[in-house]
Amino acid sequence: MNSNIREEILKALDAIRPFLQSDNGDIELVEITEDLIVKVRFKGACDICPMSQMTLRAGVEKSLLKYVPGIRRVEAVS
DSSP, X not given: OXXXXXXXXXXXXXXXXXXXXXXXXEEEEEEEOTTOEEEEEEEEHHHHOTTHXXXXXXXXIHXXXXXXXXXXXXXXXX
């Protein structure tokens, strides 16, 4: 995998992070698969939030797909 893609993903997550932290949550990059599926882990309040799936799709995935072309999807892991 291209290290440039990893850096772009980390930058996109850094842009999202303040919104999650404002609700006492956070996010970390766990893995980028060979077929460009990004796996993330919610932390803090985001880990137990009932809205985390919506946050994943409408916030995290939408942002990553916009800023890092080629990503197929984003998945949350525990």
